[in-house]
Amino acid sequence: MFISIEKMSKTSYSLGMKGQGSENKLSFLHYIPSSSEDAKLGMFCVSAGSVETRPNTPYPPNRGNHPAIYRSVAEGRSLPDFNFVYITKGEGTFEAEGKTYHILPGSMILLLPGLKHKYKPAPETGWHEYWVGFNGDFFKRFLDQGLLSKDHFFINLGLKDYIISLYNRILDEVKAQQPLFQIKACACILDIISEILTYERRRDQPNYYQKIVEKAKSLMIANVYGSINLTAIADQIGISTSWLNEVFKTYTSMTPYQYYIHIKIQKAQSLLEQEGVTIQSAALDLGFEDPYHFSHLFKNKTGMSPSAWRKNALRENNIN
Numbered sequence: 001m002f003i004s005i006e007k008m009s010k011t012s013y014s015l016g017m018k019g020q021g022s023e024n025k026l027s028f029l030h031y032i033p034s035s036s037e038d039a040k041l042g043m044f045c046v047s048a049g050s051v052e053t054r055p056n057t058p059y060p061p062n063r064g065n066h067p068a069i070y071r072s073v074a075e076g077r078s079l080p081d082f083n084f085v086y087i088t089k090g091e092g093t094f095e096a097e098g099k100t101y102h103i104l105p106g107s108m109i110l111l112l113p114g115l116k117h118k119y120k121p122a123p124e125t126g127w128h129e130y131w132v133g134f135n136g137d138f139f140k141r142f143l144d145q146g147l148l149s150k151d152h153f154f155i156n157l158g159l160k161d162y163i164i165s166l167y168n169r170i171l172d173e174v175k176a177q178q179p180l181f182q183i184k185a186c187a188c189i190l191d192i193i194s195e196i197l198t199y200e201r202r203r204d205q206p207n208y209y210q211k212i213v214e215k216a217k218s219l220m221i222a223n224v225y226g227s228i229n230l231t232a233i234a235d236q237i238g239i240s241t242s243w244l245n246e247v248f249k250t251y252t253s254m255t256p257y258q259y260y261i262h263i264k265i266q267k268a269q270s271l272l273e274q275e276g277v278t279i280q281s282a283a284l285d286l287g288f289e290d291p292y293h294f295s296h297l298f299k300n301k302t303g304m305s306p307s308a309w310r311k312n313a314l315r316e317n318n319i320n
Contacts (some may be wrong), residue, residue, distance in 0.1 A: 002199070005217060029047070031046065031067055031070075032044075032047060041186075046081050046188065049130070053127055076116065076120070080113075080135070082113060082139055086107075087105060087129050096116065106157055107152055110152065110154065155171060166192050173188070209250065212251075214235060215237050216256060219236060262298060262301070269302070269309060271285065272310040283295075
């Protein structure tokens with residue numbers, strides 16, 4: 001195996017490795033010291049790499065060529081920076097917060113600052129990994145705002161060519177280190193974060209929709225005797241009226257207004273089954289100022305007029 005190391009400083013170097021055989025891919029890793037200018041930007045890349053670990057070989061490869069803080073990845077460590085690791089080949093395990101995860105191609109490990117963790121490939125498969133390390137106040141805002149969370153540090157994104165291309169663009173920028181390479185590398189990192197957040201939003205969307213719809217339904221049921229006020233309902237849920245309409249229609253195939261009329265008619269059926277309740281009183285109790293409008297809606301929804309429904313209901317009650 002041919003190994004070349006170019007010393008950049010006491011804390012920065014790049015490592016290129018090429019072995020014999022078609023299964024050994026060119027590997028590259030680079031650790032970058034941050035500068036005061038990087039700190040002013042609020043975002044900077046601190047490391048990047050693409051390394052293949054062959055089956056039944058030590059991990060990490062060429063352990064001595066990594067800074068000391070990074071070497072104990074298989075035994076356990078915590079890092080001061082963000083590190084996103086993307087596995088594109090092979091299998092392995094990842095451990096954090098007392099849990100163990102099975103790594104497959106397409107798995108992404110989201111190492112947040114201070115998270116105690118360890119990971120390694122399965123000896124029988126080895127693996128190929130991409131990673132990028134980064135830091136800065138800008139990225140820390142993602143933690144402060146809950147967009148990145150220590151409760152979500154492992155996801156199965158699946159193999160995505162676009163994400164692989166983003167890692168390769170980062171590697172290209174880090175290798176060349178042309179003017180403003182940090183900004184260009186961080187732009188790719190932001191794109192990776194965007195892909196992660198989009199994946200999580202789509203994954204959680206059904207639950208998100210359901211919570212909005214169930215809350216809206218609960219508020220309408222509680223106010224079945226009143227008049228519908230979509231603005232007030234949307235305000236209580238914390239969303240816009242237009243978004244409430246869109247989510248409700250998507251999830252139930254009904255608009256909020258249609259659902260509200262539906263539960264009012266159901267309540268009217270219940271009221272009309274009671275002796276002493278007239279059609280006019282039921283309509284007024286349910287917020288219909290015009291009994292004729294109420295009768296028209298009732299027949300449209302049930303196929304029977306309120307009087308016919310009431311007559312049948314009272315007859316069945318007498319029989320029982």
